[in-house]
Amino acid sequence: MTAQYDIKSRIGPIGLALPLVAFIVITFLIPLANMIKESVYDADVADALPRTLRLLNDWVGPDLPSDEVFRTIAEEIVVLQENRTIGKIGIRVNRVVSGTRSVWGKTARRVDGVETDDMRTTMVGIDDRWSDLALWQGIKKAGQRYSAKHYLHAVDLTRGDDGSIRRVDTEQRVYNTLYLRTFWVALLVTLLCLVIGYPIAYAIAHTPPTLSKILLFCVLVPFWTSLLARATSWLVLLQSQGVVNDVLVWLGIVPDDGRLSLIRNMTGTLIAMTQNLLPFVILPTYAVLSSIPPTYMRAAASLGANPFQAFVRVYWPQSLPGIASGCLLVFILSIGFYITPAIVGGTKGQLISNMIAYHINDANNWGLAAAISVIVLMSVLILYVVFDRWVGVDKLKLS
Amino acid sequence: MKRNILVSFAFLFVFVSANVCAEGELTIVSWGGSYAKASIDGIFKPFEEETGIKVIVEDYNGGLAQIRAQVETGNVHWDVVDVESQDDLIGCDEGLLEYLDDLELPDAPDGTPAEDDFFEDANSDCGIGNIVWATVIAYNSTGFESDPPSTMSDFFDLEKYPGKRGMRRTPEVNLEFALIADGVPPEDVYETLSTDEGLDRAFKKLDSIKDSIVFWETGAQPPQLLADKEVAITTAYNGRIFNAINLEKQPFVIVWDGHIRDYGQWVIVAGAPNLENAKKFLQFAARTTSMAEVSNRISYGPLRHSAWELVDKHVDTNIDMRPHMPTAPENSKNFLVNDAEWWAEHRDDLFERFSAWLNR
Numbered sequence: 001m002t003a004q005y006d007i008k009s010r011i012g013p014i015g016l017a018l019p020l021v022a023f024i025v026i027t028f029l030i031p032l033a034n035m036i037k038e039s040v041y042d043a044d045v046a047d048a049l050p051r052t053l054r055l056l057n058d059w060v061g062p063d064l065p066s067d068e069v070f071r072t073i074a075e076e077i078v079v080l081q082e083n084r085t086i087g088k089i090g091i092r093v094n095r096v097v098s099g100t101r102s103v104w105g106k107t108a109r110r111v112d113g114v115e116t117d118d119m120r121t122t123m124v125g126i127d128d129r130w131s132d133l134a135l136w137q138g139i140k141k142a143g144q145r146y147s148a149k150h151y152l153h154a155v156d157l158t159r160g161d162d163g164s165i166r167r168v169d170t171e172q173r174v175y176n177t178l179y180l181r182t183f184w185v186a187l188l189v190t191l192l193c194l195v196i197g198y199p200i201a202y203a204i205a206h207t208p209p210t211l212s213k214i215l216l217f218c219v220l221v222p223f224w225t226s227l228l229a230r231a232t233s234w235l236v237l238l239q240s241q242g243v244v245n246d247v248l249v250w251l252g253i254v255p256d257d258g259r260l261s262l263i264r265n266m267t268g269t270l271i272a273m274t275q276n277l278l279p280f281v282i283l284p285t286y287a288v289l290s291s292i293p294p295t296y297m298r299a300a301a302s303l304g305a306n307p308f309q310a311f312v313r314v315y316w317p318q319s320l321p322g323i324a325s326g327c328l329l330v331f332i333l334s335i336g337f338y339i340t341p342a343i344v345g346g347t348k349g350q351l352i353s354n355m356i357a358y359h360i361n362d363a364n365n366w367g368l369a370a371a372i373s374v375i376v377l378m379s380v381l382i383l384y385v386v387f388d389r390w391v392g393v394d395k396l397k398l399s
Numbered sequence: 400m401k402r403n404i405l406v407s408f409a410f411l412f413v414f415v416s417a418n419v420c421a422e423g424e425l426t427i428v429s430w431g432g433s434y435a436k437a438s439i440d441g442i443f444k445p446f447e448e449e450t451g452i453k454v455i456v457e458d459y460n461g462g463l464a465q466i467r468a469q470v471e472t473g474n475v476h477w478d479v480v481d482v483e484s485q486d487d488l489i490g491c492d493e494g495l496l497e498y499l500d501d502l503e504l505p506d507a508p509d510g511t512p513a514e515d516d517f518f519e520d521a522n523s524d525c526g527i528g529n530i531v532w533a534t535v536i537a538y539n540s541t542g543f544e545s546d547p548p549s550t551m552s553d554f555f556d557l558e559k560y561p562g563k564r565g566m567r568r569t570p571e572v573n574l575e576f577a578l579i580a581d582g583v584p585p586e587d588v589y590e591t592l593s594t595d596e597g598l599d600r601a602f603k604k605l606d607s608i609k610d611s612i613v614f615w616e617t618g619a620q621p622p623q624l625l626a627d628k629e630v631a632i633t634t635a636y637n638g639r640i641f642n643a644i645n646l647e648k649q650p651f652v653i654v655w656d657g658h659i660r661d662y663g664q665w666v667i668v669a670g671a672p673n674l675e676n677a678k679k680f681l682q683f684a685a686r687t688t689s690m691a692e693v694s695n696r697i698s699y700g701p702l703r704h705s706a707w708e709l710v711d712k713h714v715d716t717n718i719d720m721r722p723h724m725p726t727a728p729e730n731s732k733n734f735l736v737n738d739a740e741w742w743a744e745h746r747d748d749l750f751e752r753f754s755a756w757l758n759r
Contacts, residue, residue, distance in 0.1 A: 087492025094744055099593070101492075101744045171602075172748070174755040181758070241628050264613055342616060347609070347757050355754065361462040363747055364489060 039150050039370035045092050045142040048085060049076050053143040061133050061161070070119040070130075073139075074111045081108035095365065096149075097138035103129045137161050150371035175372065178352040179379070185269060185341075185351060186334035190281075192274040193330045194323065197281040201322075204282070205289035219282050227276065231343040234272045238263035238344075264346030272344045277333055281326035288322025324391050332380055352376060424453045425676040428480040431458035432619070433642055434697055438481070440714075441692035446683045452676050460617070463490050470495045470669050478671040479680055481529060484739040485571075485746075487664045491525035492743075497667040500524055502678060504685045507705035513685065518662070520736075521702040526664030527681050528702035530693060533725035533734070534572045535658040537640045538632040539625045540650045551657030551733075554632055555580040555608055562631025565624045568614040570753035571742060572634065572659050575735055577604035579657040585735040592741070598749075602756055614757075625651055641698035641723050645716060655730040661737040662702060698723040 046053060052073040059065045080086040090104035106127050116122045123130045141149065141159075152158060156173045157165050167173065204215045222230060237243045240259040248254045262268060292315065300310035338353035345351075352372065359369035427443060429435040435458060443454045457477065459465060463486050469475045482490065490496045504513035504527070521528030536554050540547065548560050554576065566573055578588050578597070581604045591597035605612075613630050615621055621635035622643040637658070643649040665684055667677045683689060690701035691709030698720060701707060710720050721727050725734070 084498060085494060088494060091489065091492050091743075095747055098748045099744045102740060171752050171755055174751050174758060177755070177758050239627060239629055347612065347614060350754065350757065358750065361464040363750065364463050364467065364493065365747065 035370045036374055038367050039374055040146055040148065042092070042142075042147070042367055043145050044088055045139070046145045048080055048089050049073065049139065049143060052076055053140070056136065056140050056143070059136070059140075061137070064120065064131060064133070065136055067118065067120050070123055074107075074114075074119055074123065077104065077108050078112050080104075081112065091364075093135070093138050093142045096141045097134050100129055100135050100138065103127050103135065133161075150367045151375070153368055154371040154375055175352070175355065178350065178355055179375070181348075181350075182335055182352040182376075183379070185266075185273070186331050188270055189273045189277060189334045190327050190331045192270060193278050193281040194327055196274065197278050197326065198285060198319075198323065200278075201282045201285035201289055204286045205292075216286075219279050222275065223279050227339055228343075230276060231272055231340045234268065234275075234344050235263060238268060238271065263344050264349070266345075266348060268344040268346065269341050269349050272340050273334060273337055276337075276340060277330045280329045280333060281323075284326040284329070285319065285322040289319055292318050320391075324387075328384075328387060331383075335376060335380060423451065423676075424455060425673050425680055426455045426457060426476060426478045427680070428457045428459050428477050430461070430481060434638060434699070437693050437696035437699075441696050442684050442689045445689070445692070446680055449683070450676075450679060452679070454680075462486065463493070463495060466490060466495050466668055467493070473670070475668050475670045475672060477668045478673045478677040480666050480668060482526065482664055482666050484523075484526070484662045484664060484737065485742055487523055487526035487666055488739050488743050490666065491523065495669055496525035497669055497671065497674065497677075498524055499527060499667065499678075499681070502527070502681060505682060505687075507687050507703065509705065511705060513703075516687075516703045516705050518702050518704070521662055521664075523664065526666045527685050529663045529665050529684065530690075530699035531660055531662055531702055531725055532699045533637045533655075533658045533660050534567075534634055535637045535640065535725075536576075536632055536654045536656075537621070537625065537635050537651050538654070539628065540652050542628070542631050547652065548632060548654060549656060550654070551576060551580045552582075553654075554634075555604060557608055557611060560631065563611050563613050563629065564608055565613050565615055565621050565630040565633025565635070567634060568616055568757075570749040571737070571746075573605060573753075574598075574601040574749070575659055575737075576634065576657065577601040579733075579735065580604060585657070585733065588735055589738045589741045592745075598752075602752075605756070622647075622649065622651070625649070637723070637725060638698050645713070645718055655725075656733050658725065658730070658734045659737050660725050660734055661739075663699070694724065695720055700724040700726040 052069060055069045055072055056065060059069065077086060080089060086104050086108045090101040093104070094101035107123060107130070110126050111123065114122055120130075129135055141147070149159070152165065154175050156168050156176050158168050159165055200215070200219065204212045204219070207215065235242070239245070240261060242263075244262060245254070245259045249256050249259065254260060262271070296314050296318070297310050300314045301307070305313065335351075336353055338351060338357055341349045341351050342354055353376075356369045356372050356376075359365045359372070427438075429438050435456065439456060443456065446452070447454050459480070461483060466477065466480065469477060487496070491498075499522075504517075504522075506512055507516040517528055518531070536548070536551065538548055542562065543560065548554065548556075553560055554564065574592060575588050578591055578601050579585060581600060583591050583597075592601060613624060613633075615624065615633070618636045618639050621630075621633040622639050624630045624633055625635075626643070626649055637653060640651055640653050644651050644653075665681050667674065667681070671677050685703075687701075687703050687705045688709065690703055690706040691711075693699065694701050694706070694710045695712065695714050701710065707721075707726070710724065712718065713720055722729065724730070
């Protein structure tokens with residue numbers, strides 16, 4: 001009887017939540033699953049060269065593959081040329097062995113209809129890169145349907161021909177630096193937002209309603225302005241011939257030839273990102289602060305605490321849930337920032353998101369972009385779990 | 400509530416019916432700004448008048464991501480796109496673009512067949528040549544009254560020409576500039592870059608000015624950087640500097656020495672909804688006269704030899720356009736044509752190396 005009652009009483013809430021569940025599945029879970037698949041699965045080469053790859057299974061080098069392999073790949077190349085999919089294979093293999101893309105088109109144009117007993121010599125004659133073992137290793141690697149190559153790539157590792165994992169050459173190492181920088185910037189921005197935002201939230205919570213409304217309005221205005229417009233405005237303000245420097249020079253604080261470089265560097269990134277993200281720490285903190293009964297502070301005072309003690313031991317601990325949720329929001333949002341750092345960040349302004357954008361927009365390498373995204377997502381999830389253990393997510397308050 | 404639903408259905412109906420009677424339409428995607436305006440006035444409008452096909456213009460910012468998303472989801476709504484040569488090559492290889500190798504192109508007015516009249520490599524399997532544009536160096540003349548910079552080496556000479564340098568945040572163009580400045584003849588640049596020593600040499604040259612570089616991302620930034628005196632000299636697209644000098648009266652000067660030329664192409668997205676109209680448009684845009692119409696509105700050169708004769712005065716300002724073209728004889732003393740094939744093979748590695756270099 002009770003069980004039946006439970007089910008009935010639960011159908012209502014579940015029914016109400018259904019649109020939300022469907023929304024999350026369609027807009028979040030399915031794309032996420034696709035992204036993860038994209039990062040480990042690539043069937044283009046495997047589907048295009050099935051016979052060659054089967055023959056290459058038994059080949060390890062150091063000699064060139066047999067003439068049979070050469071004949072098979074020549075046949076498959078002719079078919080690919082007819083389907084006009086040869087270029088795609090060139091791009092895929094080129095990602096593994098740089099500088100081999102044009103081998104495919106060149107060979108395809110010249111190998112069709114060739115009668116020969118020695119296909120190996122013929123193909124090497126068409127393009128001598130066919131005698132390069134690295135190309136064949138590359139074909140084998142690119143032919144794997146499932147592989148962790150994008151993940152290795154995304155942490156500056158590579159697999160040698162013998163299968164061992166090693167770091168890439170020093171001048172190619174880029175991703176690990178960017179993850180670290182991204183998390184470092186996120187941390188600094190979070191701290192800055194907290195230091196600047198807490199007093200503002202305090203002021204809004206404890207001033208008369210008219211003034212607090214005006215303050216709240218000031219906090220919200222930037223929210224309604226486009227991110228791009230704000231980043232560009234910072235350029236106008238902070239550049240060396242910009243408003244801030246002009247004022248400083250006019251006041252005689254800095255000499256005209258010693259103008260401060262406030263933008264296109266880390267300073268600029270921190271200033272612009274902090275300004276963008278301040279509302280996210282102010283609003284939840286304000287919501288929590290305004291719910292702290294003023295009687296507590298009076299009680300503390302009447303029990304002999306001086307204002308500092310009262311603040312540290314009574315007020316501050318009660319504001320923690322708001323601070324924690326604000327900081328978590330800012331931190332996670334900072335990790336995904338990329339327009340602002342791209343505009344105001346200068347030489348070292350790139351964050352990991354800029355790299356993801358590059359691989360999606362320019363390099364067309366969605367597998368690698370997906371792998372980097374999954375790594376960032378996982379790092380954030382891990383942080384979230386740590387945060388949950390440490391602070392407790394159920395204690396968060398957003399309003 | 401009921402009214403809302405009715406309104407939604409009405410919108411849906413309009414939307415669907417607009418898609419059904421789409422035979423007379425064509426969606427062309429260009430780069431926005433003054434360049435798109437030149438294309439609209441120079442080609443799109445005359446094409447509409449001649450054929451009665453309605454042209455819908457959209458803007459984008461380059462790259463293949465949007466084309467790829469449309470093709471892979473089977474929801475293609477772009478027909479013709481104005482692309483960079485590198486995207487033409489890669490898009491074609493990826494199967495994102497229609498093959499155009501059997502498209503008949505119009506002869507020159509004097510009867511020269513199209514294949515002899517177009518620049519070498521202007522057309523590809525999937526692309527029809529459109530414009531030639533250049534990345535040049537430019538400076539604000541108020542900083543350099545006496546003995547101004549005149550060569551690519553001067554760009555890298557911080558002692559003689561102090562001040563910040565603007566550069567696009569990509570390995571493309573910058574590596575070539577570095578080698579040209581270091582004394583490599585343009586015809587040997589890509590061969591040199593193909594060796595490890597050559598690459599190291601290029602990065603070493605970039606290293607020598609690294610602390611003075613201000614990086615830009617979009618074509619609108621370099622003229623702004625020059626105007627704000629944020630940089631003393633910058634790399635820039637020639638058309639943007641032309642506009643700044645002639646339309647906004649900025650005191651900028653272009654140095655043509657060592658400039659890098661690239662070709663823009665028209666392509667058709669694979670599975671374009673208005674394929675026949677798109678082909679008609681490409682044939683129209685490939686005419687000698689169409690190319691000249693664009694060049695008389697912005698300083699990007701025609702890709703047909705026969706169109707050079709028709710390049711004349713700017714339609715609004717009456718400026719003689721020929722001296723501002725990358726292909727003008729006086730600008731063509733020392734230059735390099737971007738090798739899109741080379742970049743397609745090496746770009747992935749070099750972008751990472753470039754990023755690593757930036758972050759060091």
